[in-house]
Amino acid sequence: MLILGGSILYRAKQLAGQDVAEPENYYKGSYITDIAREVMDLNPGLLDMDETEATEICRVDETFADLTASGMGYEADGAYWFKSTELGDDKDRVLRKSNGDTTYFASDIAYHDNKFKRGFDLVVDIWGADHHGYIPRMMAACEALGKKGEGADMGMFF
Numbered sequence: 001m002l003i004l005g006g007s008i009l010y011r012a013k014q015l016a017g018q019d020v021a022e023p024e025n026y027y028k029g030s031y032i033t034d035i036a037r038e039v040m041d042l043n044p045g046l047l048d049m050d051e052t053e054a055t056e057i058c059r060v061d062e063t064f065a066d067l068t069a070s071g072m073g074y075e076a077d078g079a080y081w082f083k084s085t086e087l088g089d090d091k092d093r094v095l096r097k098s099n100g101d102t103t104y105f106a107s108d109i110a111y112h113d114n115k116f117k118r119g120f121d122l123v124v125d126i127w128g129a130d131h132h133g134y135i136p137r138m139m140a141a142c143e144a145l146g147k148k149g150e151g152a153d154m155g156m157f158f
Contacts, residue, residue: 003027004107008058009051011036016047029056047093059102063110064095072144082109087140105116105134109141115149 006028011033014020026032039045039058046054064080067073078098082105085092094105115123127135142144143149 002055002059002102003058004110005055005057008039008045008060011054012040012046012054012097013060015040018047021105031114034118035114035118053054060110060114061090061108066113067095067144072143082141082144084137084140084144087143087158089140093137103139105141108138109145110118112138112142112147113145116142 003025004027006023007028009018010023010026015033015036036058038097039060046057049057058135064073067082072086073095074081075095079094080096082093082095092104095109096102112123125138
């Protein structure tokens, strides 16, 4: 999520005409520029903020808001959780730790959420044999975001 936030902030600076060095590690897709435009529209003073604060805003917390609104996300013990037990998982999953860091699973959920919001009907995930436990969690997350389906219907292959 930090790379995503930094990527969005980088594109926002470019959109504002700032001459900024290309980060070593960032998302290069054109959709990042679209997200940067949206973030700038919602936060007019974004580029006047301290770099850390601006990057935090660019981390796309919209997915967490969507999960909360659907009753599938909640705060507890200083962390943000996905209520995956409601969809058959053996335990709820942390998405943002109490120290503010987001988990890898949070990044995957946000990525899928963004794809669906941009109109994609199918997202193909190719999973290794060691990800067998991750697949039901990811399918539950997609269902919580309003995208229902199973296995190949959702593009989840392994």
